[in-house]
Amino acid sequence: MQLEVRLYATLREHAPAGAIAGVFFLSLPDGVTVKELLDEIGISEEKVHMRMVNGVGVADGHVLKDNDRVGLFPPVGGG
Amino acid sequence: MTREDSLSQLKSGIMPERYRRNLGTIGIAGQRSLLNAKVAIVGAGGLGGHVIELLARQGVGHLKVFDGDCFAAHNLNRQVLATEKTMGMNKALAAAARVSEINPDVRVTAVSQMLEASGAAEWLSGMDVVVDALDTISSRRMLLQAARDVRIPLVHAAIAGFTGQVATVFPDDRAIDALFARQTDSDRGIESVLGNPATTPAVAAALQAQEVVKLITGIGQPLSSKLLYFDLEYNLFEIIQMPEGSKSLCEK
Numbered sequence: 001m002q003l004e005v006r007l008y009a010t011l012r013e014h015a016p017a018g019a020i021a022g023v024f025f026l027s028l029p030d031g032v033t034v035k036e037l038l039d040e041i042g043i044s045e046e047k048v049h050m051r052m053v054n055g056v057g058v059a060d061g062h063v064l065k066d067n068d069r070v071g072l073f074p075p076v077g078g079g
Numbered sequence: 080m081t082r083e084d085s086l087s088q089l090k091s092g093i094m095p096e097r098y099r100r101n102l103g104t105i106g107i108a109g110q111r112s113l114l115n116a117k118v119a120i121v122g123a124g125g126l127g128g129h130v131i132e133l134l135a136r137q138g139v140g141h142l143k144v145f146d147g148d149c150f151a152a153h154n155l156n157r158q159v160l161a162t163e164k165t166m167g168m169n170k171a172l173a174a175a176a177r178v179s180e181i182n183p184d185v186r187v188t189a190v191s192q193m194l195e196a197s198g199a200a201e202w203l204s205g206m207d208v209v210v211d212a213l214d215t216i217s218s219r220r221m222l223l224q225a226a227r228d229v230r231i232p233l234v235h236a237a238i239a240g241f242t243g244q245v246a247t248v249f250p251d252d253r254a255i256d257a258l259f260a261r262q263t264d265s266d267r268g269i270e271s272v273l274g275n276p277a278t279t280p281a282v283a284a285a286l287q288a289q290e291v292v293k294l295i296t297g298i299g300q301p302l303s304s305k306l307l308y309f310d311l312e313y314n315l316f317e318i319i320q321m322p323e324g325s326k327s328l329c330e331k
Contacts, residue, residue: 008310009242010269021313049268050258050306056320057257057306071317073308076239078270079126079214079280 001030001066003037008073014043028064035060037070049075082140082184086114097182098138109296110138114184116295117141119202119209121194121222123170124148125275126236127212128160129284130291135178135185137292142178142185143206146170147193157277193218199225208294210287211235215266220259223248232301234290236283240273241311243283246321247290247301254304254321279311 003026007015012022028040034051038044038060051058052071064070085095089111094102098110105113118139120127123146134142148170154161158170165173171189178187194202199221203209209226211233213219219235226233230250235258237244248255265271286307293299306319 006315008308008315009240009312010272021315050308050319052317052319055318057254057322071319074239075216075268076237076242076244076270077214077216077219077266077268078238078275079122079124079212079236 001032001064001068002027003064004067004069005037005041006069006071007041007043008071009076010074011043011047011072014041030066032064033060034058034062034064034070037064038072043072047074048072080183082114082186085138085184086111089114097184101138105137105292105296105298109298112296113138113292114140116208117143117206118291118295119143119145119206120174120212121145121209122212122214123160123174124154124212124214125157125238125280126284126287127170127210128158128174129281130210130212130288131174131178132159132181133285133288134291135181137288138182138184139291139295140185141188142174143188143190143202144171144174145190145192145194145202146174147191157275157280159281194222194225196221196225200228203229203231206231208291209233210291212284212287214270216259216268217266223255223259226250232294234287234294236287237268238275238279238283239268239270241276241279242269242273242309243279244306244308245283245286245290245302246306247294247303249303252304255306257321258306282309282311 007022015022050073088095150161150165160173169191171191175187175189227250233248235246293301308317
């Protein structure tokens with residue numbers, strides 16, 4: 001299946017070469033979870049504060065589907 | 080023109096001149112609601128300074144501002160209340176002075192100390208809305224609990240680098256808890272690496288002030304159970320639906 005991955009702010013450093021604005025496409029076997037996607041990209045869990053799939057917040061165990069749009073966000077706390 | 084004059088004009092269906100440009104959106108009924116509203120702003124730094132400035136201009140009648148910090152030179156790049164003149168001054172007191180220069184209709188209660196968990200509910204009692212303009216995760220969590228205790232909506236924002244997030248939380252809305260739930264080593268986010276440049280707090284604070292105006296006037300739709308995340312480096316804006324029963328988000 002094909003996934004659209006969007007990495008924000010400090011997580012963009014994990015995007016493959018050639019990705020623009022932290023956005024890239026990835027082909028992975030069916031049934032992959034968000035956690036397995038993180039492993040594939042090489043991002044450790046604690047660096048990610050929020051995971052979004054098609055605009056909805058999800059947990060690491062969420063099973064991804066073909067054409068899902070996955071956003072990964074680092075923690076933001078300043079004022 | 081005094082505050083009483085403004086209220087009296089609004090009661091007679093006349094928009095006071097200082098609010099004339101609000102007529103097409105806020106309207107007379109909305110302006111009356113704003114002038115009678117009580118909003119607490121916790122933190123008068125990067126976010127809070129802009130929120131206070133905007134709410135004072137918009138004509139929110141009562142502002143209660145909390146901050147125990149004093150302005151220092153490293154605030155000057157982004158905090159609108161930090162000026163060469165206010166260096167060393169308490170931030171809440173500087174906010175009160177600034178509002179008096181903008182709009183005498185607005186009454187400011189300046190509290191020159193940090194809001195503590197023990198007295199928080201008492202301090203927030205009687206307020207219509209509270210604005211989270213804090214800068215640590217633990218203090219934000221404390222404020223959220225206090226807002227729930229007194230059953231008023233909270234308007235959250237947090238910033239780091241060119242990114243920020245904004246959400247409105249109603250007392251029974253648990254979806255936002257996921258934002259503060261994840262335990263990390265640090266009480267701060269990626270701002271400890273990226274810092275806080277000038278424009279990000281202004282953008283986040285403008286969105287927060289607009290949420291406050293929506294809550295008070297009933298105009299439009301607040302970001303309830305939703306988080307608006309923006310990344311100004313690439314002009315990315317995402318609205319994330321936070322699922323009900325947020326505990327599922329915290330499972331490892």
